[in-house]
Structures are given as C-alpha cells and as structure tokens.
Amino acid sequence: MDSPKVSRRQILIRGLTNRCPNCGAKTLFKKGSLFELNKSCSHCGVRLEREEGFFLGALTLSYAVTLFGYMLPLAILSFRGVFSWTATLILAGIGAIGIPVLLYRPSRSWWLGFYYFFLPTHLPANQRPLNEGEDEHT
Numbered sequence: 001m002d003s004p005k006v007s008r009r010q011i012l013i014r015g016l017t018n019r020c021p022n023c024g025a026k027t028l029f030k031k032g033s034l035f036e037l038n039k040s041c042s043h044c045g046v047r048l049e050r051e052e053g054f055f056l057g058a059l060t061l062s063y064a065v066t067l068f069g070y071m072l073p074l075a076i077l078s079f080r081g082v083f084s085w086t087a088t089l090i091l092a093g094i095g096a097i098g099i100p101v102l103l104y105r106p107s108r109s110w111w112l113g114f115y116y117f118f119l120p121t122h123l124p125a126n127q128r129p130l131n132e133g134e135d136e137h138t
Contacts, residue, residue, distance in 0.1 A: 004126040008117050015113015018105060022046035022125050028109055037108055046124055048112065058104075058111035065107070066099045 006022065014021050018028055025043035030036045039049045071092060078088040120126050 004120050004123075006120065006123055006125045008120055011113055011116045011120060011123070015110050015117065018109040020044060020046060020048070021112050021116040022123050028112075029105060035104055044124070050115070055108070055111075057115070058107040061110055061114075062100045062103045062107040065103060066095065070095045070099055 010024070011021050013019075014024050019025060020027050020041040020043060023041060023044035023046070025041060027038060027041045027043050028048060030038055037048055040047050074083070074088060074091055074095065077083055078085065083091065116123050
C-alpha cells in the first residue's frame with residue numbers, strides 16, 4: 001500500500017485540536033451549538049457520527065479523565081486532611097457534573113482521533129481509488 005496522505009501524527013494532532021481527522025477543518029460541531037456534533041464534515045464530507053453507539057468511546061474517555069484526573073486526587077487530598085469531608089463532597093459533586101460538561105467537545109474529538117489513529121486506512125483521504133471491476137474487499 002502507498003504511504004497514507006494523512007499520517008498518524010496528523011490524525012493525532014487533529015484529534016487533540018478538535019479538527020476533522022480527514023481534512024483538518026474545524027467542522028466537528030455545528031455553529032452556535034456547544035454540544036451538537038455534525039453528522040459529517042462540511043468541508044470534505046467524512047462521516048463524523050460513525051454508527052449508533054460510537055459516542056460511548058468518548059463517554060468512556062471523559063469518565064476516565066474525570067475519575068483519574070480529578071476524583072482520585074481529590075480523594076487522596078481529602079484522606080490527607082487537606083479538605084474536610086463536607087468540602088470534599090461539594091467539590092466531588094461539582095467535578096462530577098462540571099468536568100464531563102467541559103470535556104464533552106474534546107472527548108468527542110479525541111475519540112475520533114483515536115479511532116482513526118488505529119485505523120488510518122478508514123479515512124477517505126487514505127483510501128486508494130478502486131480499479132474498474134474491483135470491489136472494496138479485494
């Protein structure tokens with residue numbers, strides 16, 4: 001196979017910067033909406049909403065970052081006496097709601113980036129054109 005047009009490095013950078021993994025345009029989310037992902041990139045047409053349940057990967061990423069990046073350090077600080085139990089519960093409640101809201105857009109982009117990082121040939125830009133009489137599974 002020829003070298004891909006979009007490298008894994010480019011896919012990773014695009015995933016981390018909320019850009020289309022195929023063309024690099026900032027077209028993942030609908031204009032004026034904080035949470036609504038476009039079904040496809042308005043610049044190159046790549047499908048962003050892969051299939052039903054694809055968002056669960058982004059949900060898992062957001063959950064892991066919240067748990068290990070916020071809740072675990074909060075619990076450790078609480079057990080060391082830095083925060084009272086009341087303060088810990090209040091901060092945990094705020095974090096449990098606030099962090100996933102803040103991570104919604106990045107986690108959707110990260111998940112698309114991870115998906116195509118491991119399957120770069122699934123990107124339309126990296127697919128070779130089919131020869132006449134050839135099917136896509138040949």
